Amino acid sequence: xxxxxxxxxxxxxxxxxxxxxxxGICLRSSPRNSRIASxxxxxxxxxxxxxYTLNIMITDGKLENxxxxxxxxxxxxxxxxxxxxLGYTNQYLQIADQLAQLPNVVSFxxxxxxxxxxxxxxxxxxxxxxMQYFHELGxxxxxxxxxxxxxTQIPGVRNRYTAYxxxxxxxxxxxxxxxxIVDEQCQLRFNEARVDELVKLLSAxxxxxxxxxxxxxxxxxxxxxxxxxxxxxxxSVPGDVSLxxxxxxxxxxxAIPTITTFNFDLEQYVEGIAQMVxxxxxxxxxxxxxxxxxxxxxxxxxxxxxxVRQSTAVVGGGN
Numbered sequence: 001x002x003x004x005x006x007x008x009x010x011x012x013x014x015x016x017x018x019x020x021x022x023x024g025i026c027l028r029s030s031p032r033n034s035r036i037a038s039x040x041x042x043x044x045x046x047x048x049x050x051x052y053t054l055n056i057m058i059t060d061g062k063l064e065n066x067x068x069x070x071x072x073x074x075x076x077x078x079x080x081x082x083x084x085x086l087g088y089t090n091q092y093l094q095i096a097d098q099l100a101q102l103p104n105v106v107s108f109x110x111x112x113x114x115x116x117x118x119x120x121x122x123x124x125x126x127x128x129x130x131m132q133y134f135h136e137l138g139x140x141x142x143x144x145x146x147x148x149x150x151x152t153q154i155p156g157v158r159n160r161y162t163a164y165x166x167x168x169x170x171x172x173x174x175x176x177x178x179x180x181i182v183d184e185q186c187q188l189r190f191n192e193a194r195v196d197e198l199v200k201l202l203s204a205x206x207x208x209x210x211x212x213x214x215x216x217x218x219x220x221x222x223x224x225x226x227x228x229x230x231x232x233x234x235x236s237v238p239g240d241v242s243l244x245x246x247x248x249x250x251x252x253x254x255a256i257p258t259i260t261t262f263n264f265d266l267e268q269y270v271e272g273i274a275q276m277v278x279x280x281x282x283x284x285x286x287x288x289x290x291x292x293x294x295x296x297x298x299x300x301x302x303x304x305x306x307x308v309r310q311s312t313a314v315v316g317g318g319n
Contacts, residue, residue, distance in 0.1 A: 019079065020076070020077045020078060020079060021051050021052050021053065021079070022052065022053055022054075022055050022076065022077075022078045022079060023043075023047055023052050023053070023054055023055070023078060023079060023080045023081070023082065023277060024054075024055050024057065024073035024076070024078035024080070024081045024082070024102075025040065025043070025054050025055065025056040025057065025081075025082050025083075026057045026059065026066065026069045026070060026073060026081065026082070026083040026084075027056070027057070027058045027059065027083075027084060027085075028059055028061045028066055028083070028084065028085055028086065028091075029058075029059070029060065029061045029085070034249070034250055035247065035249065035266065038266055038270075039084075039108070039266070039269065039270055039273070040054070040056065042266070042267070042270030042271075042274070043082070043270060043273060043274055046270065046271070046274035047274065047277070050278075050281075050283050052079075055073065055076060055078060057069035057072060057073060063094055063095075066094075066095060067095060067098060070083075070095060070098045070099070070102065071098070073102065074098070074101060074102055078102070078103070079103055079104065079281060080103060080104035080105070080106065080277045080280060080281060081099070081102040081103065081104065081105045081106070082105075082106045082107075082108065082273060082277065083099070083105065083106075083107050083108075084107060084108035084109045085108065085109030086107040086108075086109065086110060086114065086118070087109050087110055087111040087112070088111055088112050088154065088157070089112040089114065090154075092107070092112075092114050092115070092116070099116065103280075104277060104280035104281060105117065106118065106119070106273055106276045106277055106280075107119075108120070108269075108273050109121075111123075111157055111158065111159050112157060113299065114297075115297060116297065117276045117280070117297060117298040117299075118297075118298075118299060118300075119269060119272040119273045119276065119299075119300040119301075119302070120299075120300070120301055120302070121247075121264040121269065121301075121302045121304070122158075122264075122301050122302060122303055122304055123158075123159060123160050123163075123246060123304070124158035124159060124160070124162065124163045125163070125303065125304055126160075126163075126246055126262040126264075126304035127159075127160040127161075127163030127164055127167070127216060127246070128163045128166065128167055129262070129304060129306060130216050130244040130246075130262065130306075131163070131164065131167035131168075131171070131216065132167070133244065133260075133306060133308075133312070134214045134216070134242065134244070134312075135171060137214075137242065137312060137313065137314045137315065138314050138315040138316075139212075139213050139214040139242060139315055140171075140173060140213075141176075141179075141212040141213050141214070142164075142168075142173070142179070142212055142213070142214045142215070142216060143176075143179030143180065143181070143212040143214070143215045143216070144160075144161065144164045144179065144180055144181070144215065144216045144217075145180075145181040145183060145198075145215055145216075145217050145218065145222055145226060146160070146181070146183045146217055146218020146219065146222040148182070148183070152180075152182065160216070160218055160246065164216055176212075178205060178210060179205075179212050181198070181201060183218065183222060191225065194225055195225050195228050195229050195232070198225060198226065198229035199229045199232050199233060202229055202230060202233050202235075203233050206233055206234075206235070211235070211240075211241065212241070213240075213241060213242065213315050214241065214242040214243070214244075214312075215241065215242075215243050215244075216244055217243055217244065217245045217246065218246065219245055219246045219247050219249060220245035220246065220247055220248070220249040220251050220252040220255075220259050220261050221245075221249060221251055222245065223243045223244070223245035223252070223255075223259045223261070223311065224245075224251045224252075224255045224259065226243055227243065227255060227256075227257070227259075227311070237257055237311050238257065238310065238311055238312055238313035239313070242260075242311060242312040242313055243259065243260070243311040243312070244259075244260045244261065244262075244311070244312060245259045245260070245261040245262075245311075246261060246262050247261065247262070247263075247264065248261045248262065248263035248264070248307060249261075252307075252309065253309070255311075257309070257310030257311050258309035258310045258311065259309055259310075259311045260306075260307065260308050260309045260310075260311045260312040261307050261309070262304040262305065262306055262307065263304070263305045263307050264302045264303075264304060264305075265302055265305070268302050269300075269302050272300030272302070273300075275300075276298045276300065279298065
């Protein structure tokens with residue numbers, strides 16, 4: 001039988017059984033960092049042995065475009081849907097009606113405990129441990145940079161910013177509004193304009209002799225921009241100021257100085273997403289003997305691991 005004819009017959013058999021062997025991926029924004037690309041690569045490799053392929057839709061995060069992408073996935077009769085980053089309950093509620101019509105929905109990058117299957121890094125615990133590490137190094141005046149406005153306005157959500165506030169309260173330290181720098185973009189790349197803004201903000205703190213000895217940064221790219229801005233106003237890292245980033249992004253190991261950060265095991269993350277999809281589809285060797293309830297929500301949480309590099313030192317003890 002010619003190979004092409006065999007493929008056509010295979011497709012016909014799959015469609016005749018109501019199966020498309022396709023898993024839809026809806027990204028709310030472009031995959032601008034290597035971690036997202038690695039997640040997509042890992043999922044593609046995980047589903048391939050089962051005869052499945054990924055259908056990836058990339059949006060700009062605007063609600064109407066996310067809805068359009070989900071509509072297209074529904075029309076293409078995907079057998080499961082993975083959506084990310086779907087971090088907050090309000091983001092879920094905006095599209096809950098459509099997600100309810102899609103099969104076997106899994107979210108990644110969740111911050112809230114969403115009422116759908118999801119996998120997430122425990123960034124709250126990472127930020128708590130970062131604050132503890134600063135405390136062990138003798139830092140008592142600690143700032144935070146990178147909190148998005150949404151994080152400061154939604155109480156009780158376990159994100160980086162709320163961990164920062166909770167740790168201050170636990171350590172009996174006052175919250176200083178001047179030491180909170182809100183960054184709506186939390187850039188995943190180096191941004192010269194953002195560095196210029198930071199130079200102005202940090203210069204004002206330096207002139208008032210009001211600079212904290214340490215900064216907890218939303219991610220490693222924010223930390224890298226802080227290193228540059230502090231250098232431009234004549235302060236060194238970690239000699240004058242210590243920094244901790246998050247996510248162990250590639251910039252953390254090549255910045256000067258290298259950045260102390262938290263790693264979240266990417267292999268476990270991808271395996272968690274894939275296994276939830278497999279459980280819903282009834283696939284995989286790790287499937288439980290007990291059938292999974294249609295209404296039971298699966299949650300996978302990846303724990304943080306501290307990676308100490310050059311950007312942290314005891315107070316006054318840096319080079």
